[in-house]
Amino acid sequence: MILITKPFFPPFDEYEELLKKIWTSGWITNNGPFVLKLEKSLKKYLDVPSLLFVGNGTIALQIAIKTLNLEKEIITTPFSYVATSSSIFWENCTPVFADIDKSTFNIDPKKIEEKITPNTTAILATHVFGNPCDVEVIQKIASENELKVIYDAAHCFGSKYKGESIFKWGDISTASFHATKIFHTVEGGALVSQNPDIIKKASYMRNFGHDGPGKFNGVGINGKNSELHAAMGILNLKYIDEILEKRKEQYFFYANSLKGLDLHFQKVKDQCETNFSYFPVLFDKESLLLKVLEQLKKKDIVPRRYFYPSLNKLGYLNGEAKISEDISSRILCLPLYHDLQIQDQEVIVRTIKNCL
Numbered sequence: 001m002i003l004i005t006k007p008f009f010p011p012f013d014e015y016e017e018l019l020k021k022i023w024t025s026g027w028i029t030n031n032g033p034f035v036l037k038l039e040k041s042l043k044k045y046l047d048v049p050s051l052l053f054v055g056n057g058t059i060a061l062q063i064a065i066k067t068l069n070l071e072k073e074i075i076t077t078p079f080s081y082v083a084t085s086s087s088i089f090w091e092n093c094t095p096v097f098a099d100i101d102k103s104t105f106n107i108d109p110k111k112i113e114e115k116i117t118p119n120t121t122a123i124l125a126t127h128v129f130g131n132p133c134d135v136e137v138i139q140k141i142a143s144e145n146e147l148k149v150i151y152d153a154a155h156c157f158g159s160k161y162k163g164e165s166i167f168k169w170g171d172i173s174t175a176s177f178h179a180t181k182i183f184h185t186v187e188g189g190a191l192v193s194q195n196p197d198i199i200k201k202a203s204y205m206r207n208f209g210h211d212g213p214g215k216f217n218g219v220g221i222n223g224k225n226s227e228l229h230a231a232m233g234i235l236n237l238k239y240i241d242e243i244l245e246k247r248k249e250q251y252f253f254y255a256n257s258l259k260g261l262d263l264h265f266q267k268v269k270d271q272c273e274t275n276f277s278y279f280p281v282l283f284d285k286e287s288l289l290l291k292v293l294e295q296l297k298k299k300d301i302v303p304r305r306y307f308y309p310s311l312n313k314l315g316y317l318n319g320e321a322k323i324s325e326d327i328s329s330r331i332l333c334l335p336l337y338h339d340l341q342i343q344d345q346e347v348i349v350r351t352i353k354n355c356l
Contacts, residue, residue: 002344004304006337007179007186008243010235018231027227031207034230038185041237046165048192050199053230054206054223057154057176057189061087061124063223064172064191067202068148072119077107078312078321079328080126084152085311088124096120097312097319103267105129105280105327109137116141122148127166129333130155130277131268135169150174153192157183158244158275167192172202177233182247182277183240185233188225244275246338250345251276254334257349261356278306279334281352286329292355293332301348306333 022028035053043051054060061083065074074088078097088095098111105128112123123142125133133151142149151169153159154176159166167173177188193199201218204211209220236243255265264282268274283289289305296303308331310324311317334348 001300001302002335002340002348003302003337004306004333004335005180006339007184008182008236008239008338010232010239014235015231018234019228022227022231029224029226031224032227032230034227034234035225038230038233038237041234042190045237045240046167046192048165048167048194050193050196052191052199052202052206053185053225053233054189054191055225056187057152057174057178058083058087059221059223060174060176060189060191061150061152062091063202063205063221064150064174065091065093065122065124066205067191067198068122068150068171070121070148072121073117074122074124075112075115075120076124077126077128078310078319078324079105079107079128079307080152080311081154081307082311082314083154084124084126085314085317089316093121094119095311095317095319097317097321097324099321099323100128100327102323102327104131104133104269105266105331106131106133107138108323109134109141112138112141116145116147120145120147122150124150124152126152126154127156127159129266129280130157130159130275131266132156132159132161132166132272132274134269135161135166139169154178154181154189155277156275157181157277158240160273162271163273168194171195172198177229182243182275183233183236185225185229185236188229188233243338247276247336250336250340251279253342253345254279254336254349257345258352261353263352263356276336279336280306281332281334282327283330283332288355289330289332292352295351295355296348299347299351301335301344301351303335303348304333305331307331
């Protein structure tokens with residue numbers, strides 16, 4: 001079976017070697033040496049001053065909202081994974097949806113401005129499929145209206161804007177290191193900020209508010225991660241450049257093979273560099289998408305309707321987002337992972353062509 005993605009595994013003997021060290025030390029959680037090493041390595045790789053390794057990408061979003069003391073309304077995108085909006089809702093804030101750009105699939109800055117009210121406290125935008133948002137325009141809007149900015153950068157490991165890590169933008173960027181991501185720690189996530197005081201405050205929140213034995217600094221939660229997960233991350237980081245290069249090759253194989261058909265692809269704006277984390281295909285009609293999906297499944301190929309449905313259509317959320325609703329009904333992400341074989345890609349391309 002060919003799935004939408006598969007996790008990358010480092011050589012087992014390398015992981016086993018780190019496991020032996022964990023077994024010997026007996027230290028498996030509470031900011032152990034591997035967690036600290038991973039944080040240091042990630043800061044160097046991403047060229048950011050402050051980073052906090054946490055349990056997953058969702059808890060990263062929740063801690064980010066708490067750290068910035070957000071309340072009332074947060075403007076966000078309806079075209080993202082559900083955690084983007086549910087984290088806002090979970091933290092007793094109100095998600096206000098601004099529609100997306102039909103070519104980049106990212107939140108449309110013009111639509112953000114239309115949604116600002118006296119109750120707006122922040123913008124939470126997603127770099128969709130690792131494609132950077134209009135970060136400079138969004139920052140200008142935020143500064144003019146005294147709003148905080150959080151970026152859901154779950155897909156963004158390796159993405160850049162003007163040659164620099166996309167994690168350098170916003171008050172806080174959050175990452176997901178889930179097994180489905182390009183860089184993973186099995187389960188995991190991170191908060192990244194240019195402001196070390198923000199990360200220091202978040203570090204208390206990550207660990208129940210603990211500030212040393214018998215001391216507490218505010219209210220916290222258990223957002224920590226383990227030595228076992230950090231060890232996986234340390235090893236996967238060794239191979240990340242190879243992983244990114246392989247995905248780039250696979251991405252352009254799809255792009256070149258499907259060129260000229262009645263299909264549309266995500267636009268990456270000038271000075272933006274995607275990490276090729278997904279290959280989304282936009283069909284002219286939902287019926288064509290469903291036809292392709294059916295034929296691929298007959299061959300045990302499982303792409304994903306990513307993101308479907310548009311988040312404003314969920315029962316506990318609401319709002320109008322016509323472009324997002326339209327895009328979400330017609331978009332399909334094709335399988336893409338490190339050891340996907342070219343002959344498998346050829347089958348996928350041939351199936352799509354036959355359906356069209």
